[in-house]
Amino acid sequence: MPSWRSARGDGCAPKAGRPCRATRACARGTALRLGAARSGVRAYLAVAGLAVPAVLGSRSTHVRARLGGLAGRALQAGDRLPAGPPPAAAAALAGRLAAAAVPGAALTPAPWRSRRGRRPARRSEGPRPGGAVRLRAVRGRAQRFEAESLEAFFARPYRVSAQADRMGCRLEGEPLRLRAAGEMLSEAVVPGTVQVPAGGQPIALLADAQTTGGYPRIAQIAVVDLPLLAQARAGTPVRFEEIPLAEAQALYLLQELAFRRLEAVVRARIESL
Numbered sequence: 001m002p003s004w005r006s007a008r009g010d011g012c013a014p015k016a017g018r019p020c021r022a023t024r025a026c027a028r029g030t031a032l033r034l035g036a037a038r039s040g041v042r043a044y045l046a047v048a049g050l051a052v053p054a055v056l057g058s059r060s061t062h063v064r065a066r067l068g069g070l071a072g073r074a075l076q077a078g079d080r081l082p083a084g085p086p087p088a089a090a091a092a093l094a095g096r097l098a099a100a101a102v103p104g105a106a107l108t109p110a111p112w113r114s115r116r117g118r119r120p121a122r123r124s125e126g127p128r129p130g131g132a133v134r135l136r137a138v139r140g141r142a143q144r145f146e147a148e149s150l151e152a153f154f155a156r157p158y159r160v161s162a163q164a165d166r167m168g169c170r171l172e173g174e175p176l177r178l179r180a181a182g183e184m185l186s187e188a189v190v191p192g193t194v195q196v197p198a199g200g201q202p203i204a205l206l207a208d209a210q211t212t213g214g215y216p217r218i219a220q221i222a223v224v225d226l227p228l229l230a231q232a233r234a235g236t237p238v239r240f241e242e243i244p245l246a247e248a249q250a251l252y253l254l255q256e257l258a259f260r261r262l263e264a265v266v267r268a269r270i271e272s273l
Contacts, residue, residue: 002174023099023149025036040231048094062208064167093270117133132237133228134156137219138245140194144216149176149200153218158202160229160236166208169229171238175200178216189213206230222248224255 026032036045052059052069061069070079081238086094158173176196190197193205195215204221205213207230219240221229232238 023093025094025101027101027225031231032135041233042231046150047083048090049084049086051082064208089270092129096270132239133160133232135225135229135238135240136222136243136248136251137192137225137240138222138248139242140217140219143194144178145218146177146179148180149174149204150218152176153202154242158238158240160232160238161201162234164234166206166230168203168205168209169232171202171204173201175203176218184214184216186189186214189217189218192223192226193217194219194221204229221249222251 002193026247032045034043034205035044037178050059055068057066061067061072061074063074066072069075070081075081085091137154139150145153152174155175158171161170161172162171177200178196189205189209189212191205191209193213195203195205195213195217197203197215202218203215204227219241219242222243229238
């Protein structure tokens with residue numbers, strides 16, 4: 001049975017050179033190539049049925065903690081990932097696509113792919129080269145910062161620095177100043193927390209954020225906008241827009257509802273094949 005893969009991002013292409021950006025069944029022995037991204041910094045290749053050991057209920061990799069995945073490290077040239085039985089939905093889709101495949105075809109696209117290759121733009125794919133990122137954020141512990149710094153944070157642009165990974169993204173711009181120097185107790189932090197270390201340049205935490213932090217926090221980025229920052233290249237302008245907590249929560253609920261609707265539509269389409 002062919003395997004089921006879903007590729008996302010502008011840098012993904014099969015060996016023939018055509019962009020994927022879709023769910024496809026791949027014949028045994030098919031070679032896929034991930035090229036340089038034309039926008040953003042990350043592309044994704046989802047393979048149904050990877051059989052690496054589960055750690056804390058997940059097969060993902062946390063490189064800094066050396067947990068999960070393949071020996072807790074980033075993949076290297078020559079690595080082989082073991083394949084296991086795919087989930088029921090993936091197996092059903094792969095079987096139906098195999099039955100509809102053209103003999104000898106390496107890739108068989110899922111039927112919900114647009115025939116003309118067009119699709120609506122998505123905020124999570126990040127800006128085009130040179131474009132600015134607008135991040136909605138809830139004000140944090142404002143009383144710890146000088147009024148001028150707090151105003152500048154939401155009014156003036158920053159730029160993504162070269163110091164960025166899955167743990168966090170350091171921004172460059174006007175240094176932020178505290179009302180009074182001093183240490184603070186460590187508190188819980190989550191992806192999206194914007195901390196300000198002694199140098200005054202903010203750091204936005206991302207997917208692999210630590211669990212606690214002692215730096216003052218000036219804002220919390222809305223969850224729905226975090227993928228934009230994660231896909232921003234070094235040098236990308238970033239602007240923060242202050243929103244109330246209720247709006248950030250409403251945006252999150254709408255996104256979760258959209259994801260659940262999408263899942264239901266995809267499952268229904270698979271079952272109808």
